[in-house]
Amino acid sequence: MNPLALDLNEQLSKSNPEVADMLSDLGKLMYYPKGILSQSAEAKSTQYNATIGMATYSDSKMYANTLNDMFNHLEPDDIFPYAPPQGIEPLRDLWQQKMLKENPDLDKKDMTRPILTNALTHGLSLVGDMFVDSGDTLLLPTHNWGNYKLVYSTRHNAEIETYDIFDEEGHFTTEALVNTLENYKKDKVILILNYPNNPTGYTPTQDEVTTIVNAIKSLAERGTNVIALVDDAYYGLFYEDVYTQSLFTALTNLHLDNILPIRLDGATKEFFAWGLRVGFITFGVNNEITKQVLEAKVKGMIRSNISSGPMPSQSAVKYVLEHSETFNNEIQQNIDTLQARYEVTKAVVYDDKYAQFWQPYDFNSGYFMALQVKDVDPEQLRKHLIDQYSIGIIALNATDIRIAFSCVEKDDIPHVFDTIAKAIADLQN
Numbered sequence: 337m338n339p340l341a342l343d344l345n346e347q348l349s350k351s352n353p354e355v356a357d358m359l360s361d362l363g364k365l366m367y368y369p370k371g372i373l374s375q376s377a378e379a380k381s382t383q384y385n386a387t388i389g390m391a392t393y394s395d396s397k398m399y400a401n402t403l404n405d406m407f408n409h410l411e412p413d414d415i416f417p418y419a420p421p422q423g424i425e426p427l428r429d430l431w432q433q434k435m436l437k438e439n440p441d442l443d444k445k446d447m448t449r450p451i452l453t454n455a456l457t458h459g460l461s462l463v464g465d466m467f468v469d470s471g472d473t474l475l476l477p478t479h480n481w482g483n484y485k486l487v488y489s490t491r492h493n494a495e496i497e498t499y500d501i502f503d504e505e506g507h508f509t510t511e512a513l514v515n516t517l518e519n520y521k522k523d524k525v526i527l528i529l530n531y532p533n534n535p536t537g538y539t540p541t542q543d544e545v546t547t548i549v550n551a552i553k554s555l556a557e558r559g560t561n562v563i564a565l566v567d568d569a570y571y572g573l574f575y576e577d578v579y580t581q582s583l584f585t586a587l588t589n590l591h592l593d594n595i596l597p598i599r600l601d602g603a604t605k606e607f608f609a610w611g612l613r614v615g616f617i618t619f620g621v622n623n624e625i626t627k628q629v630l631e632a633k634v635k636g637m638i639r640s641n642i643s644s645g646p647m648p649s650q651s652a653v654k655y656v657l658e659h660s661e662t663f664n665n666e667i668q669q670n671i672d673t674l675q676a677r678y679e680v681t682k683a684v685v686y687d688d689k690y691a692q693f694w695q696p697y698d699f700n701s702g703y704f705m706a707l708q709v710k711d712v713d714p715e716q717l718r719k720h721l722i723d724q725y726s727i728g729i730i731a732l733n734a735t736d737i738r739i740a741f742s743c744v745e746k747d748d749i750p751h752v753f754d755t756i757a758k759a760i761a762d763l764q765n
């Protein structure tokens with residue numbers, strides 16, 4: 337059991353043993369991780385808060401005006417009725433059209449219509465309910481989003497195995513994934529493919545995608561059932577010449593019955609609308625019966641946990657998809673702002689003068705970049721940066737930190753990295 341869960345149980349046994357006794361097995365196992373959210377909370381009052389998974393200006397959130405204005409124009413019927421468990425139908429169609437437009441290699445007949453989720457985390461949890469049994473293996477890159485552990489390991493008792501996606505120089509590599517899949521012997525695996533990657537901000541190139549997809553294909557051809565979960569939270573935030581369709585498309589086009597591509601995406605990051613809680617789950621299957629059965633089961637899962645998602649957010653996202661001309665321009669402007677920050681970050685972090693302090697991991701997309709810091713403890717560095725320099729960063733593990741350039745103004749980026757170097761020097765000495 338996780339030490340944090342143990343601690344909570346112990347406290348409860350003392351404060352109220354009767355309630356401690358009432359907890360289910362899952363209730364006993366559950367805890368609130370000391371991860372990104374608690375590190376973010378500690379950095380809340382810093383001047384440069386590069387901890388959070390949002391995009392901000394120094395004095396406001398980054399959003400699209402059309403979507404913001406929409407909330408003043410919703411009719412009562414867009415707000416108050418129940419949405420169906422699977423989401424409002426026009427929105428499902430509009431999202432499917434968006435997917436098809438952005439993924440020219442994807443054929444409409446090879447996919448289910450997207451089903452609404454209460455954003456991506458709910459989608460991850462639904463996948464757990466549908467496909468993950470105790471003891472199943474979940475393969476993840478070593479650099480992954482911490483919440484996967486809570487969803488799959490704590491809730492579903494999956495065995496998480498990790499493989500590196502960066503070599504010793506910090507360059508992206510498919511080698512460890514390919515080796516892991518070549519040596520994989522069990523009859524079922526769940527893979528999570530999350531690019532742009534949280535926490536490193538890397539998206540594979542076309543050639544790297546071909547290598548990844550071929551390795552998954554050959555595992556499936558050897559008889560393993562593959563649940564290939566594509567977490568496209570940061571889809572569309574690409575700043576270099578990378579594979580800009582979803583890995584879901586590449587995997588769906590394999591047309592192998594024992595590979596089930598599942599795509600999770602949504603308005604959260606793509607539309608700069610974190611709190612709306614609008615996401616989608618889509619399966620890459622072409623058999624009509626399979627499509628209907630999967631939809632019925634997911635609907636049942638939703639009905640039995642949140643019943644249905646919020647109507648006002650669905651109506652608002654539907655509206656902007658129907659009025660996409662202005663809205664798309666606004667989103668593009670936000671992406672351009674992030675791209676400009678990315679370019680400054682890239683120009684700064686590889687400067688030779690910082691080589692004694694860190695080694696960057698390759699990055700080309702998304703909100704974040706990660707550094708392997710030299711001769712300092714990331715957690716100590718994180719606290720030192722808050723206390724001495726009013727800068728918030730995330731300590732990822734024993735060697736790495738994550739910096740969200742999505743939350744730092746372009747002109748402040750050189751100062752932030754220079755100060756991180758200074759803070760490392762303080763602690764190295």
Ligand SMILES: Cc1ncc(COP(=O)(O)O)c(C=O)c1O
Nearest residue numbers: 389455456457481534567569604
């Ligand atoms: C990789 C990844 N997947 C999923 C999510 C969850 O997104 P949502 O807020 O839509 O639940 C996040 C949020 O930070 C994320 O970084």
